[in-house]
Amino acid sequence: MTSVATVNRPLRIGDLELSSPVLVAPMVGITDAPTRALVRELGAGLVSSEMVPADAVVRAPEAVRALLDFPQDTHPVAAQLVGADPAVMADAAQLCTARGAAAIDVNLGCPVPRVVNRGSGAALARDVRATVRVLAVLVAAVRVPVTVKMRLGWDHHSINAPELARALQDIGVAAVTVHGRTRCQKYLGSADWREIARVKEAVDIPVLGSGDVGDARVARLRIRSGMVDGVVIARGMLGNFWFVRQTVHHIATGEMLPDLNFASRIHLARRHLDMLCAYHGEGRALRTGRKYVAWTIKGCNGAARLRAMVQQLDTRERLDELFDQALRAGLGPEGWFRPAFTSGEG
Numbered sequence: 210m211t212s213v214a215t216v217n218r219p220l221r222i223g224d225l226e227l228s229s230p231v232l233v234a235p236m237v238g239i240t241d242a243p244t245r246a247l248v249r250e251l252g253a254g255l256v257s258s259e260m261v262p263a264d265a266v267v268r269a270p271e272a273v274r275a276l277l278d279f280p281q282d283t284h285p286v287a288a289q290l291v292g293a294d295p296a297v298m299a300d301a302a303q304l305c306t307a308r309g310a311a312a313i314d315v316n317l318g319c320p321v322p323r324v325v326n327r328g329s330g331a332a333l334a335r336d337v338r339a340t341v342r343v344l345a346v347l348v349a350a351v352r353v354p355v356t357v358k359m360r361l362g363w364d365h366h367s368i369n370a371p372e373l374a375r376a377l378q379d380i381g382v383a384a385v386t387v388h389g390r391t392r393c394q395k396y397l398g399s400a401d402w403r404e405i406a407r408v409k410e411a412v413d414i415p416v417l418g419s420g421d422v423g424d425a426r427v428a429r430l431r432i433r434s435g436m437v438d439g440v441v442i443a444r445g446m447l448g449n450f451w452f453v454r455q456t457v458h459h460i461a462t463g464e465m466l467p468d469l470n471f472a473s474r475i476h477l478a479r480r481h482l483d484m485l486c487a488y489h490g491e492g493r494a495l496r497t498g499r500k501y502v503a504w505t506i507k508g509c510n511g512a513a514r515l516r517a518m519v520q521q522l523d524t525r526e527r528l529d530e531l532f533d534q535a536l537r538a539g540l541g542p543e544g545w546f547r548p549a550f551t552s553g554e555g
């Protein structure tokens with residue numbers, strides 16, 4: 210068992226010292242700058258942009274400018290790149306660090322056809338030598354830590370995460386995040402944390418575990434028992450960003466902060482929507498923010514009528530009206546339940 214002294218030592222990724230071993234995962238359509246600022250405020254030790262194609266960063270930087278904005282209140286923040294061409298990846302990484310990214314993370318886990326058919330994401334990770342070629346060029350190109358996010362392997366017959374992590378450690382990769390599913394599982398089935406722990410046994414650099422992080426106590430046990438150095442929250446915070454605060458606090462102190470009641474949950478959601486509006490402007494923020502509103506009011510009395518209102522959401526006034534109605538209606542007999550969000554991009 211890892212000693213408490215080791216557990217209490219801050220997590221370091223290269224020269225970055227993190228305030229907490231709880232990270233928030235890169236998520237397409239979710240981890241924009243204002244959302245990253247909110248989860249940093251709630252204590253996340255490191256946040257990341259969503260995956261951005263390296264060739265777009267190099268050839269059409271304006272098109273991806275918003276994805277690669279790293280305001281001070283989101284620091285430390287990693288830029289996540291996806292691609293397979295070493296020179297393009299290196300150029301893209303340099304552009305990202307020039308914009309203020311504190312680390313470069315390479316996506317080796319994305320399962321979607323438009324990415325794997327180009328030899329990137331989970332497809333690149335199948336070939337350890339090709340992955341090493343890309344990462345070696347990248348590590349030499351930037352001064353910030355370079356990390357990767359991988360799956361266990363392509364399928365259950367080709368688990369190669371320990372071997373890949375070791376090869377990447379040898380060329381200077383500073384940390385690995387392991388999503389405990391294979392490419393073929395996509396987002397289905399449970400993440401296998403015993404397989405994640407095998408990666409931890411294989412390397413000396415920090416290993417961060419991803420997959421079904423939804424219980425602060427379990428997350429703490431996994432760190433304390435030495436299975437991983439940190440945990441990465443993804444779908445577990447959708448509709449309930451407070452989960453980030455609870456996990457950070459529990460891991461640091463062993464105490465469990467109570468769940469938010471419905472009114473406080475709505476208060477936090479309002480604050481998030483305010484941040485989205487301030488950053489993106491009201492129209493865009495409310496369109497992209499509808500999903501958060503729907504997740505927040507799930508389980509509320511009269512949810513069907515309120516859900517119809519969510520579809521119409523286009524002004525701040527309507528949003529306030531909707532949240533006020535939800536508060537008056539209160540939670541239904543089943544209480545709040547987590548959104549069933551099984552599909553993702555990366």
Ligand SMILES: Cc1cc2nc3c(=O)[nH]c(=O)nc-3n(C[C@H](O)[C@H](O)[C@H](O)COP(=O)(O)O)c2cc1C
Nearest residue numbers: 234235236237259260420421422443444553554555
């Ligand atoms: C909507 C959505 C978007 C995602 N986008 C990315 C991404 O851009 N890059 C990445 O490495 N992983 C991405 N992922 C995968 C997550 O980072 C995480 O590894 C995965 O969801 C497993 O964690 P979970 O079971 O706790 O959700 C995405 C997942 C979801 C649900």
